[in-house]
Amino acid sequence: xxxxxxxxxxxxxxxxxxxxxxxxxxxxxxxxxxxxxxxxxxxxxxxxxxxxxxxxxxxxxxxxxxxxxxxxxxxxxxxxxxxxxxxxxxxxxxxxxxxxxxxxxxxxxxxxxxxxxxxxxxxxxxxxxxxxxxxxxxxxxxxxxxxxxxxxxxxxxxxxxxxxxxxxxxxxxxxxxxxxxxxxxxxxxxxxxxxxxxxxxxxxxxxxxxxxxxxxxxxxxxxxxxxxxxxxxxxxxxxxxxxxxxxxxxxxxxxxxxxxxxxxxxxxxxxxxxxxxxxxxxxxxxxxxxxxxxxxxxxxxxxxxxxxxxxxxxxxxxxxxxxxxxxxxxxxxxxxxxxxxxxxxxxxxxxxxxxxxxx
Amino acid sequence: xxxxxxxxxxxxxxxxxxxxxxxxxxxxxxxxxxxxxxxxxxxxxxxxxxxxxxxxxxxxxxxxxxxxxxxxxxxxxxxxxxxxxxxxxxxxxxxxxxxxxxxxxxxxxxxxxxxxxxxxxxxxxxxxxxxxxxxxxxxxxxxxxxxxxxxxxxxxxxxxxxxxxxxxxxxxxxxxxxxxxxxxxxxxxxxxxxxxxxxxxxxxxxxxxxxxxxxxxxxxxxxxxxxxxxxxxxxxxxxxxxxxxxxxxxxxxxxxxxxxxxxxxxxxxxxxx
Numbered sequence: 001x002x003x004x005x006x007x008x009x010x011x012x013x014x015x016x017x018x019x020x021x022x023x024x025x026x027x028x029x030x031x032x033x034x035x036x037x038x039x040x041x042x043x044x045x046x047x048x049x050x051x052x053x054x055x056x057x058x059x060x061x062x063x064x065x066x067x068x069x070x071x072x073x074x075x076x077x078x079x080x081x082x083x084x085x086x087x088x089x090x091x092x093x094x095x096x097x098x099x100x101x102x103x104x105x106x107x108x109x110x111x112x113x114x115x116x117x118x119x120x121x122x123x124x125x126x127x128x129x130x131x132x133x134x135x136x137x138x139x140x141x142x143x144x145x146x147x148x149x150x151x152x153x154x155x156x157x158x159x160x161x162x163x164x165x166x167x168x169x170x171x172x173x174x175x176x177x178x179x180x181x182x183x184x185x186x187x188x189x190x191x192x193x194x195x196x197x198x199x200x201x202x203x204x205x206x207x208x209x210x211x212x213x214x215x216x217x218x219x220x221x222x223x224x225x226x227x228x229x230x231x232x233x234x235x236x237x238x239x240x241x242x243x244x245x246x247x248x249x250x251x252x253x254x255x256x257x258x259x260x261x262x263x264x265x266x267x268x269x270x271x272x273x274x275x276x277x278x279x280x281x282x283x284x285x286x287x288x289x290x291x292x293x294x295x296x297x298x299x300x301x302x303x304x305x306x307x308x309x310x311x312x313x314x315x316x317x318x319x320x321x322x323x324x325x326x327x328x329x330x331x332x333x334x335x336x337x338x339x340x341x342x343x344x345x346x347x348x349x350x351x352x353x354x355x356x357x358x359x
Numbered sequence: 360x361x362x363x364x365x366x367x368x369x370x371x372x373x374x375x376x377x378x379x380x381x382x383x384x385x386x387x388x389x390x391x392x393x394x395x396x397x398x399x400x401x402x403x404x405x406x407x408x409x410x411x412x413x414x415x416x417x418x419x420x421x422x423x424x425x426x427x428x429x430x431x432x433x434x435x436x437x438x439x440x441x442x443x444x445x446x447x448x449x450x451x452x453x454x455x456x457x458x459x460x461x462x463x464x465x466x467x468x469x470x471x472x473x474x475x476x477x478x479x480x481x482x483x484x485x486x487x488x489x490x491x492x493x494x495x496x497x498x499x500x501x502x503x504x505x506x507x508x509x510x511x512x513x514x515x516x517x518x519x520x521x522x523x524x525x526x527x528x529x530x531x532x533x534x535x536x537x538x539x540x541x542x543x544x545x546x547x548x549x550x551x552x553x554x555x556x557x558x559x560x561x562x563x564x565x566x567x568x569x570x571x572x573x574x575x576x577x578x579x580x581x582x583x584x585x586x587x588x589x590x591x592x593x594x595x596x597x598x599x600x601x602x603x604x605x606x607x608x609x610x611x612x613x614x615x616x617x618x619x620x621x622x623x624x625x626x627x628x629x630x631x632x
Contacts, residue, residue: 050526050530051529051530052526052529052530071529071534072526072529072530073529073530073531073532073533073534073537075530077530078530078531079526079527079530081523081526081527082523083521083523085521085523085524085526085527086524086527087524087527087528087542087546088524088546089542089545089546089548098528098531098541099531099532102531102532102533102537103532146527146531150531150532156530
């Protein structure tokens with residue numbers, strides 16, 4: 001078990017900058033996730049830590065030891081790949097024994113550890129099968145078993161759940177989180193699935209185009225996105241963002257939507273810039289059937305009931321607005337409705353840079 | 360209509376089958392005939408089969424030696440080619456190095472030249488250096504002529520193995536040679552066997568170089584059998600047929616093995632891209 005520290009680590013493939021200089025520290029026993037769309041450099045980051053790629057600049061520490069120039073075999077990490085990367089010519093037992101044989105452990109101990117892992121992951125009945133004789137979920141558990149059997153200093157997981165069907169994915173999500181907490185092993189996890197990241201992680205680093213946009217707890221990232229891009233990327237459906245102007249009215253500052261001037265909000269910060277972006281999460285918008293002062297009128301475009309709530313897209317002068325609400329009586333398509341935002345739930349971003357300016 | 364079409368299809372298959380197999384069946388039948396039956400016109404279809412021809416041809420000392428020569432040259436050149444093809448194929452499949460594309464292309468282009476173009480110059484060279492009529496020379500020649508294609512063949516097999524599997528072994532605590540030996544090579548085994556058989560069969564059947572560059576000591580089986588056709592006593596068809604059948608045996612046996620390995624290769628289902 002160990003902490004992992006990156007100091008100015010970057011990676012370029014020829015002219016392509018896959019990862020810009022990145023520094024971050026993952027604490028001992030922490031479940032840390034790299035979240036981002038495909039091509040954002042999250043897998044590159046994981047491979048750099050594993051030693052499968054050499055950084056263009058910067059240093060990587062595992063515990064107090066600098067491992068930047070160490071070979072993967074000398075880093076004592078375990079990795080679970082997206083496609084599991086099981087050894088097809090070996091049985092499950094041989095797959096599990098493989099990393100232990102590299103350590104030249106006595107045969108009795110190898111056997112004991114395999115049995116322990118098989119019991120924990122319910123693989124006991126599968127030990128003599130080959131990977132091609134297993135279902136996707138079983139292969140995934142073997143890949144996980146091969147990682148935990150050697151008691152590594154840290155786990156590296158590259159989208160390990162993405163090949164499973166939705167139901168199994170949710171089940172494995174919980175099991176993986178529980179397993180990580182039980183074992184107390186530092187885990188670096190890569191995913192493009194924000195729900196996975198939010199539900200499993202202690203902390204998340206959101207990446208875009210090779211740069212960390214924000215690093216923090218799932219709650220922090222959701223409640224206080226550092227910029228417009230993070231606000232829109234994290235959360236389903238994405239945050240509604242529109243341009244606004246700030247006006248002083250009497251003693252108070254009021255934000256007015258440029259495309260729909262009738263809509264006004266009291267500013268959550270005292271000195272906003274004259275022009276800015278206002279973000280509102282879909283669950284922080286209320287739908288009214290009757291007109292209200294300062295409400296944004298719109299026409300229902302589509303209604304998607306999800307079970308416990310519904311996602312309703314509404315066409316307004318300010319563009320398409322997504323609303324997530326537990327409405328008893330769902331509005332009809334093309335019905336005219338009026339939208340207001342919950343006070344104190346606005347996110348303000350600078351218009352030019354998209355960086356958060358408050359609250 | 361459908362029945363007629365199906366019957367037509369089967370007839371075509373039958374014709375193709377007869378066309379392909381007839382020479383081999385004819386050879387096999389001739390090898391089992393006595394000299395008299397083999398020469399009778401019109402050919403006899405019903406006769407008492409005999410294995411005497413096989414015994415007789417193996418008793419000709421030159422033939423036995425030619426068989427041993429063929430075996431030695433084919434096996435040695437196969438081993439040599441395998442060593443180079445496995446290493447070369449792996450390098451072309453996994454690593455980036457300067458001149459990779461150009462050298463891979465040049466390697467393949469060497470296969471485009473008909474081997475006969477090098478015969479005159481080689482002949483003079485071998486005479487001058489005293490390498491003419493030696494098994495070592497044939498081994499090197501066969502190896503150098505098949506290595507290019509074999510490297511490409513092994514490259515294709517290594518390309519099929521996802522890099523992730525090898526990387527898993529690297530993270531699991533193995534060096535690159537260790538991962539290659541324990542993981543990549545066993546998965547590529549069907550490819551290694553297929554390449555070995557391909558190389559062996561090419562060397563075993565080779566005629567041109569063996570005919571041009573050997574005279575006594577290093578003569579191989581295909582060359583020796585041509586000698587049997589042209590004996591002073593006339594063309595010994597029955598003996599030649601028996602010899603040709605013996606010559607086919609290793610190829611047939613290896614084809615059987617290759618077919619099993621190809622099926623195994625396809626069965627490596629758990630390797631996802």
